[in-house]
Amino acid sequence: MKLNKEDIQEYNEGLLEFHQEKLAFTKKEVTNAEAIIQKLVDFQIAIPSWALGTGGTRFGRFSGGGEPATLEQKIEDVGLLHALNQASGAISLHIPWDIPKDAAAIKALADEHGLVFDAVNSNTFQDQADQELSYKFGSLQHTDPAVRQQAVDHNIEVIKHGIELGSKSLTVWLSDGSCFPGQINFKKAFENTLESLQKIYAELPEDWKMFVEYKAFEPNFYSMTVGDWGQSLLFANKLGPKAKTLVDLGHHLPNANIEQIVSLLMMEGKLAGFHFNDSKYADDDLTAGAIKPYQLFLIFNELVAGMDAAGMNHAKDLGWMIDASHNVKDPLEDLLQSVEAIMLAYAQALSVDKEALENAREDNDVVVAQNILQNAFRTDMRALVAEARLRAGGALNPIGFYRKMDVRDKLIRERGSKTVATGL
Ligand code: PSV
Numbered sequence: 001m002k003l004n005k006e007d008i009q010e011y012n013e014g015l016l017e018f019h020q021e022k023l024a025f026t027k028k029e030v031t032n033a034e035a036i037i038q039k040l041v042d043f044q045i046a047i048p049s050w051a052l053g054t055g056g057t058r059f060g061r062f063s064g065g066g067e068p069a070t071l072e073q074k075i076e077d078v079g080l081l082h083a084l085n086q087a088s089g090a091i092s093l094h095i096p097w098d099i100p101k102d103a104a105a106i107k108a109l110a111d112e113h114g115l116v117f118d119a120v121n122s123n124t125f126q127d128q129a130d131q132e133l134s135y136k137f138g139s140l141q142h143t144d145p146a147v148r149q150q151a152v153d154h155n156i157e158v159i160k161h162g163i164e165l166g167s168k169s170l171t172v173w174l175s176d177g178s179c180f181p182g183q184i185n186f187k188k189a190f191e192n193t194l195e196s197l198q199k200i201y202a203e204l205p206e207d208w209k210m211f212v213e214y215k216a217f218e219p220n221f222y223s224m225t226v227g228d229w230g231q232s233l234l235f236a237n238k239l240g241p242k243a244k245t246l247v248d249l250g251h252h253l254p255n256a257n258i259e260q261i262v263s264l265l266m267m268e269g270k271l272a273g274f275h276f277n278d279s280k281y282a283d284d285d286l287t288a289g290a291i292k293p294y295q296l297f298l299i300f301n302e303l304v305a306g307m308d309a310a311g312m313n314h315a316k317d318l319g320w321m322i323d324a325s326h327n328v329k330d331p332l333e334d335l336l337q338s339v340e341a342i343m344l345a346y347a348q349a350l351s352v353d354k355e356a357l358e359n360a361r362e363d364n365d366v367v368v369a370q371n372i373l374q375n376a377f378r379t380d381m382r383a384l385v386a387e388a389r390l391r392a393g394g395a396l397n398p399i400g401f402y403r404k405m406d407v408r409d410k411l412i413r414e415r416g417s418k419t420v421a422t423g424l
């Protein structure tokens with residue numbers, strides 16, 4: 001199904017008066033409001049093809065109805081999100097969960113929905129039915145060179161799919177590691193992984209990047225071969241300029257200072273981008289901003305400072321993606337909530353008076369420095385985010401409109417009530 005621009009417009013008209021009052025008030029409070037709105041209009045966050053179904057846990061999966069069964073339907077779902085918020089104009093594919101059999105047709109369909117293809121993701125953390133050798137004891141790190149080669153070949157295959165679709169980056173997340181002390185030789189595992197990554201890196205087109213994603217634990221529980229930003233950065237530095245470190249917010253040990261990690265990676269020119277989600281404990285993959293919105297804001301504060309210092313284009317020079325899905329919400333509503341939270345944090349970060357903050361830091365005025373950040377965080381930016389959506393042709397209240405149009409019911413009628421989308 002597709003949403004109709006005229007229906008969105010009509011819906012917005014009913015909310016316009018109140019919105020404009022709120023906007024006028026926010027503009028009094030936020031001096032650079034117009035510049036923020038423009039930046040928000042330009043900002044796009046990619047949606048992963050695996051987040052469109054109800055996520056599972058290892059204890060069960062309570063699939064909602066109307067889930068997309070094919071890649072075409074997934075593109076349709078991201079198209080719905082983009083029509084609603086005008087900020088989800090890209091889709092990221094995980095292969096082989098979503099193989100584009102006819103790339104030209106898939107590209108044309110995405111184009112019809114105003115979507116481009118973000119990073120392509122390889123999968124060597126599961127065995128596929130037709131696979132010759134098992135990844136039970138790792139993939140790129142494996143003791144057997146034949147297993148490593150199979151995983152390298154898969155990544156090269158993924159790059160080929162990406163080229164056909166117009167993607168510009170490959171994300172490599174490895175579950176490689178060990179579950180028990182003594183199980184692997186750390187040094188050999190690192191060296192094997194590096195050698196395998198080098199073979200993949202050699203196949204990257206000129207204008208591509210390789211995103212090396214780290215994760216502290218799970219599914220391996222004693223060691224992960226790309227377990228933190230230090231290990232990822234080591235690989236990225238050894239690989240070369242196209243390789244960078246990807247930060248997934250849920251992939252840290254508890255209480256890690258992610259904003260500091262971001263700042264230093266940017267200083268080194270080695271930050272690839274983000275997988276947004278939120279967590280209370282570990283890789284919970286909860287809706288962005290649901291648990292620690294202040295952390296999300298502090299991360300954006302470092303991002304904006306780092307990108308501005310390096311003269312980067314906020315919308316284009318880093319990879320922005322949501323990597324969240326949960327089992328108790330309508331996935332489309334959940335994604336709309338994540339995008340909104342990310343936009344709010346970004347808007348708040350854009351409102352920080354950087355000069356005043358730097359002066360307070362130089363003067364060691366801790367109180368003023370803290371106040372500058374907390375004032376920005378406590379400023380209600382919802383009207384600016386809504387205004388950006390309005391100007392771009394989206395809905396003032398995306399979830400409100402989604403519910404008013406009974407989108408989920410329509411999808412259930414179209415696709416059935418017992419649908420399960422591919423993914424975790
Ligand atoms: C792993 O936990 C991860 O964050 C990686 O990005 C994977 O590709 C994705 O989740 C798949 O669920």
Ligand code: MN
Pocket residue numbers: 173213248275323
């Ligand atoms: Mn991730």
Ligand code: MN
Pocket residue numbers: 248250251283323
């Ligand atoms: Mn994850």
